[in-house]
Amino acid sequence: MLIVHTADTHIGAFTNRPLRFANVDAFGEIADFVVENDIKYFIVAGDFFERPRIDNYELLRRVYRILRVLRDNGVFTITVPGSHDASVRRADILTLLGEAGLVHIPHYEEASSRLVLHPLRLGDLVFYGLPGLKNNLEIDYLRGHRVVFKNIEEYRDKKIVLVAHTSVKFAGYDPSVYSYRYGKGVIADEEILQAIPSKINYVALGHIHFPTPLFDEAELNIAYPGSPIGRDASDLYETHLLRKEHGKDRRFLVLDLSGDKPVARSIWRNFNVIVEYYKDYYKGYDTLVSEVRRIVRDMGEGYRVLILEIEGLKPEDKNKILQTLREYEVNYKTLIHLRTSSRTSVSEALSIDLSDVTDIEELEKTAIAEAIKKLGLKIDPEKIQELISILGERKPEEARKDDFYEALFIRIKPLLEEILGVFEQR
């Protein structure tokens, strides 16, 4: 009984950039593997798409075609809404694909402060889906043991898989060890996994883009396959790290559920992505652009990425450089990302240890208070927090854009005045 498990395909990411078809190509490559190996279950554990709605028809057409080939070969494609592609009113592409029978989304509902997951029986297996909710709310449900696995006792003789889009540590694996940026988000402790019934044979995770844990083959019942391509320059930099520091690559997982314990195998793939990393001190505009030309000319065929880390970049040259790099990006069909040391030093100066803080509001509070202190500002932290929470509000789908932003502005104006102290100068 084999399952292919991927997650965070983020189709629709890198809009208008040379990698815009990399994500759908990677998805197609994994789908080909599923069909060629006669595998009947294909899991995409959330963030299937970069956004709830995709307006690039070429992309969508390719997704539909791949999903149709899967279905015509008797493959069940199972997915859950992730933090990127879910829409509260289910006005999203994923829901349409579900209605068309091209993907299977286990039903869930939030009812009287509980998250009720409904089973979905497909062939010999039973699936539950834990969606990635706004503000990582699914973690609160798990922590409070308020997730209901409906009718799970009825499937005593069946293998059960939970497809879950959330960030969690497990078996001592902490994603933030591999990538500093996950230390800044909310990663739940593994205690929350106690809310998952032991009857569940495998937890197919999504959300963390870095493959966790790294193994060629292992007996385990929970894993992050990681994202095949990623969705931004940080992910592409991690692809570079995976190759240069860990001797691995991007991957998807093949699970064998036929034994007592699941056996997972990593299928390492480069997904046709070439990442060059170049680090140097700034020696002037001419030197930098000629180096960039030299590197991109020597890069092979594929989805090409060049990450530049330039120390001591002159601020007055930055716009000119960025403009040239954008031109090169188009002309040389290579995604070029500039990391500047000035930005690094600012973020390092502001980096705060939040490892002991697990509650999101606590975390926000601590971060703001620390940042204000480090920047030597005289501002009430609560004002900043209020500002952040107003800015974080989402436009209700029925509201008009102009009305919503105008109302938002009216609310933040007095706050901004107070924070900036501008009203005193009038």
Ligand SMILES: [Mn+2]
């Ligand atoms: Mn994601």
